[in-house]
Amino acid sequence: QVQLVESGGGLVQAGGSLRLSCAASGLTFSNDAMAWFRQAPGKEHEFVAAISWTGSNKYYADSVKGRFTIYRGNAKSTVYLQMNSLKPEDTAVYYCAWRGFGIKTVKSEYSWWGQGTQVTVSS
Numbered sequence: 001q002v003q004l005v006e007s008g009g010g011l012v013q014a015g016g017s018l019r020l021s022c023a024a025s026g027l028t029f030s031n032d033a034m035a036w037f038r039q040a041p042g043k044e045h046e047f048v049a050a051i052s053w054t055g056s057n058k059y060y061a062d063s064v065k066g067r068f069t070i071y072r073g074n075a076k077s078t079v080y081l082q083m084n085s086l087k088p089e090d091t092a093v094y095y096c097a098w099r100g101f102g103i104k105t106v107k108s109e110y111s112w113w114g115q116g117t118q119v120t121v122s123s
Helices: none
Strands: 003-007 010-013 018-025 035-041 048-054 058-060 068-072 080-081 092-099 117-122
Touching: 003 058, 003 092, 018 035, 018 092, 018 117, 035 068, 035 080, 048 068, 058 068
Parallel strands: 010 117
Antiparallel strands: 003 018, 018 080, 035 048, 035 092, 048 058, 068 080, 092 117
């Protein structure tokens, strides 16, 4: 059974930090990629960051570059998103996603998704 379970969301003041985690299971972790997307109320899903299986390739949305860092745990089945210098416009539900081969930044390229975790940044 495939599962992606996010955690770490919450309420934080602007300028603060949060670390999101996504634990994946039931998948084969070899040459795969994992990513974070987010969806703000009334908006489409937006790409945030993606990482290759080895961790050597990482992509970030321009809106989060320099503030967010994506990385994988040693077991490769967990992906993290360290979010610093948070802004009110970062408020959204954050989703973890997985695909079997190659790093992509497009939502439709990802096969499996978590249920999402809410991040709220107050001004």
